[in-house]
Amino acid sequence: xxxxxxxxxxxxxxxxxxxxxxxxxxRTERLARGRTDDAADAVxxxxxxxxxxxxxxxxxxxxxxxxTREYLESVYARTHATLNHGAWRLGSTLRQLFRxxxxxxxxxxxxxxxxxxVIFVLAxxxxxxxxxRFPELIALFASPDLIASVEHGKLWTEGLLNVVPSxxxxxxxxxxxxxxxxxxxxxxxLFGLGTLYILGLNxxxxxxxxxxxxxxxxxxxxxxxxxxxxxxxxxxxCLSGAAGAAVGEAxxxxxxxxxxxxxxxxxxxxxQVLIACAVLLVGAGFIEGYVSxxxxxxxxxxxxxxxxxxLFMLALLSGRLWGPRPPTATTALNTPQTA
Amino acid sequence: xxxAAPGLSVDSATGIDVSLPLAGAGARSYAFVIDWHIxxxxxxxxxxxxxxxxxxxxxxxPPLTNEARWFGAVVAxxxxxxxxxxxLLEVLLRGDTPGKRTAGVRxxxxxxxAPGIGALLVRNVFRLVDSLPLFYGLGLSxxxxxxxxxxxxxMAAGTLLVYSHAASDLxxxxxxxxxxxxxxxxxxxxxxxxxxxxxxxxTAEARAALARQLLTRYGTVGADLSGVEDSALxxxxxxxxxxxxxxx
Numbered sequence: 217x218x219x220x221x222x223x224x225x226x227x228x229x230x231x232x233x234x235x236x237x238x239x240x241x242x243r244t245e246r247l248a249r250g251r252t253d254d255a256a257d258a259v260x261x262x263x264x265x266x267x268x269x270x271x272x273x274x275x276x277x278x279x280x281x282x283x284t285r286e287y288l289e290s291v292y293a294r295t296h297a298t299l300n301h302g303a304w305r306l307g308s309t310l311r312q313l314f315r316x317x318x319x320x321x322x323x324x325x326x327x328x329x330x331x332x333x334v335i336f337v338l339a340x341x342x343x344x345x346x347x348x349r350f351p352e353l354i355a356l357f358a359s360p361d362l363i364a365s366v367e368h369g370k371l372w373t374e375g376l377l378n379v380v381p382s383x384x385x386x387x388x389x390x391x392x393x394x395x396x397x398x399x400x401x402x403x404x405x406l407f408g409l410g411t412l413y414i415l416g417l418n419x420x421x422x423x424x425x426x427x428x429x430x431x432x433x434x435x436x437x438x439x440x441x442x443x444x445x446x447x448x449x450x451x452x453x454c455l456s457g458a459a460g461a462a463v464g465e466a467x468x469x470x471x472x473x474x475x476x477x478x479x480x481x482x483x484x485x486x487x488q489v490l491i492a493c494a495v496l497l498v499g500a501g502f503i504e505g506y507v508s509x510x511x512x513x514x515x516x517x518x519x520x521x522x523x524x525x526x527l528f529m530l531a532l533l534s535g536r537l538w539g540p541r542p543p544t545a546t547t548a549l550n551t552p553q554t555a
Numbered sequence: 556x557x558x559a560a561p562g563l564s565v566d567s568a569t570g571i572d573v574s575l576p577l578a579g580a581g582a583r584s585y586a587f588v589i590d591w592h593i594x595x596x597x598x599x600x601x602x603x604x605x606x607x608x609x610x611x612x613x614x615x616x617p618p619l620t621n622e623a624r625w626f627g628a629v630v631a632x633x634x635x636x637x638x639x640x641x642x643l644l645e646v647l648l649r650g651d652t653p654g655k656r657t658a659g660v661r662x663x664x665x666x667x668x669a670p671g672i673g674a675l676l677v678r679n680v681f682r683l684v685d686s687l688p689l690f691y692g693l694g695l696s697x698x699x700x701x702x703x704x705x706x707x708x709x710m711a712a713g714t715l716l717v718y719s720h721a722a723s724d725l726x727x728x729x730x731x732x733x734x735x736x737x738x739x740x741x742x743x744x745x746x747x748x749x750x751x752x753x754x755x756x757x758t759a760e761a762r763a764a765l766a767r768q769l770l771t772r773y774g775t776v777g778a779d780l781s782g783v784e785d786s787a788l789x790x791x792x793x794x795x796x797x798x799x800x801x802x803x
Contacts, residue, residue: 227741269569283745290719293573296565297668304649309672317673381623387631395683402684405707463711476710483711487677 227278233271240264241291248294250303265299268292311538313488319535321488328458328465328486332415336454339419340426347427357424366432373441376509383505390501393449397456397493401463401486408464415457422450444518445504447526452493452500455533459486489533496529561702563715565667573667575717578660580698583706583716587691590654594640602633642679646672650714661719674712681708739795743773747792759785766792 243261246252272292275285322329347354354363365372376385396414403410429438466482467475507513507521531537565573606615606629618625644652649669650662662678664670670678685694685706694706703715739747750765757765766788767780773795780788 224740231741231744266569269567269571273571279741279745282742283749284741289574292571293575293667296567296573297663297666300666301668304669306647306672313672380621381626383623384621384626387626398680398683402681405681405684405711480710480713483677483681484674484713487680487711488673490680491673491676 223278226274230271230274230278231284233267236267237271237288237291240268240295244291244295244298248298248303250305261295261299265292265295268295313491314532315535315538317488318492318533321485322455322533325455325458325462325486325489328461329454332411332457332461333454335412336415336419336450336457339416340423343420343423343425344427345423346420347424348431351428351431354424354428357421358428362425363428366429366434369432369434371429371434371437371441373509382510385509386502386505389504390498393452393497393501394494397452397497398490400453400456401460401490404460404463404483405467406464407467408461411457411460411464414460415453418453440515440518441508443515444507444513444521444525445500447522448496448529449500449504451526451529452496455489456493459489462486492533496532499525499528561704563663563665563667563703563717565665575663575667575715577704578658578716578718579704580695582658582660582718583698583704584695586652586654586658586660586716588654589657590641590652593653594637597640598633598637601636602629605629605632641682642676645675645679650675655716659718660716662714663717665713665715670712670714674714678708678712678714681706681711684708739773743769747773747795751789751792754789763788770795 240261243257243264247257247261268288268291272285272288275282275288279285343357347357362372380388396418400411400414403414426435426438429435462482463479463486466478470478473481503521503525507518513521528537561577563575563577565575567573603615606617607613609625609629610616617629641652645662655661662670662675664674682694685691685697685708687693691706694708697706697710698704701710703709705715709715747769750762750769754762763785767783770780770788770791783791
């Protein structure tokens with residue numbers, strides 16, 4: 217038998233297996249989309265995988281520039297992904313993210329969180345000291361309207377609800393806060409310097425404004441305005457800064473992985489925290505729109521709301537909001553059995 | 556066939572690697588332009604219809620004062636559609652969007668599987684960086700300059716954009732080629748099957764030229780095909796690709 221005749225016979229035989237590939241493709245599709253929980257289907261997928269690998273190897277050798285090889289590549293890749301990743305179930309994926317992945321990322325971000333909080337607090341103290349010593353420098357941090365309002369003995373937040381309804385205010389604030397938080401994270405891309413500047417500037421502004429309003433005996437009023445939403449908002453600011461700092465450090469000190477791989481690993485790990493940050497900022501935005509500018513809320517009520525929401529944040533970030541975690545295989549094995 | 560395109564190669568337990576061709580700047584831009592138009596049109600459609608209903612007359616102008624109901628019913632949903640289109644659809648459709656589907660590309664993680672929610676969201680958060688300074692300037696430059704054609708969001712999330720040919724089209728060609736293989740060799744059967752499949756989409760001149768080439772190569776050596784009509788050429792091709800009859 218000549219080589220070409222042998223090749224013809226082999227490729228003809230290969231093409232006769234098309235129905236088997238189509239069955240494998242259909243099974244993969246069912247399992248990948250979670251449309252079936254049939255154990256037999258899952259077991260047969262492993263057989264399909266071997267069959268496709270075998271046929272793809274032959275197709276690559278016999279007909280490398282053919283549609284048949286392309287088709288086999290595509291089905292094989294999808295079967296490989298389904299076998300290695302399982303079906304896509306949005307609910308359980310989200311549950312796992314909030315219960316396991318985000319708390320783990322928070323623990324990992326612990327040292328970064330400490331340092332970003334220190335930087336933020338130091339910047340706030342610096343801003344306070346600067347404006348306390350040189351009051352005219354407030355022009356660097358605050359708008360002329362804000363300065364004029366405070367100089368007339370009124371906080372700019374007074375009567376805010378007469379101008380903008382609470383719902384509009386809430387959405388504007390939460391959208392703005394989420395964008396700032398995302399920017400603090402993304403700015404880590406500039407070797408961490410962007411995050412540092414955003415955190416430092418926000419800290420300076422907070423301290424400077426507090427010093428300025430204090431000079432005009434309005435510090436208590438500003439505290440009363442901020443306390444309900446600020447506990448979580450400022451914590452989230454530090455948290456997204458910590459995520460950005462982790463990304464920055466991965467670029468500055470990549471270690472053995474290499475810069476890109478290290479950046480990828482840090483961004484992926486710390487980026488999960490931003491989902492929790494966005495959720496928390498939505499709540500903080502509504503508090504800032506409905507509670508903070510509303511004069512009918514007394515200071516104790518505002519403190520109670522602020523502290524309760526902050527405790528909720530701790531429960532969410534530690535995963536305790538979802539109850540005790542189910543025992544993993546390892547912990548189950550290590551638990552002594554009682555008779 | 557994308558043999559020239561650089562690809563992602565993933566090791567597998569069988570020893571046969573999984574190979575996925577990487578999408579380039581063209582396919583990415585095509586997908587983005589389609590998605591951008593869809594989200595813009597959806598947002599505008601929402602704004603227009605909600606504003607008309609709200610005003611109760613043929614007017615799109617907002618009220619003079621800041622009205623919460625106007626903002627909640629007209630402005631906020633339109634903005635949400637525009638800004639959350641990519642992250643929401645990618646999470647719900649596992650990395651897919653209508654634009655990507657039309658351009659024949661999909662998002663995969665580095666192991667060839669669909670990315671997780673965290674990766675998809677990180678990929679979208681970094682659009683803030685990729686869109687700088689204007690019109691995705693940074694993102695597009697990175698796609699052109701990097702070996703794997705990735706933007707900053709892909710680098711951060713560990714994702715890649717790969718070609719995902721409509722499996723149904725490939726399956727159809729392969730299936731028809733399988734039926735027609737007999738007198739023809741496998742690649743000839745594929746070529747004939749694909750030409751017959753694409754016959755209505757080709758111009759008369761192009762399909763006639765291709766049909767003549769194939770008939771000359773596989774069947775009608777020495778025959779003069781210059782005056783043969785379009786329908787006759789198709790009939791000859793179909794005869795050439797008759798399924799092999801099994802003797803009873």
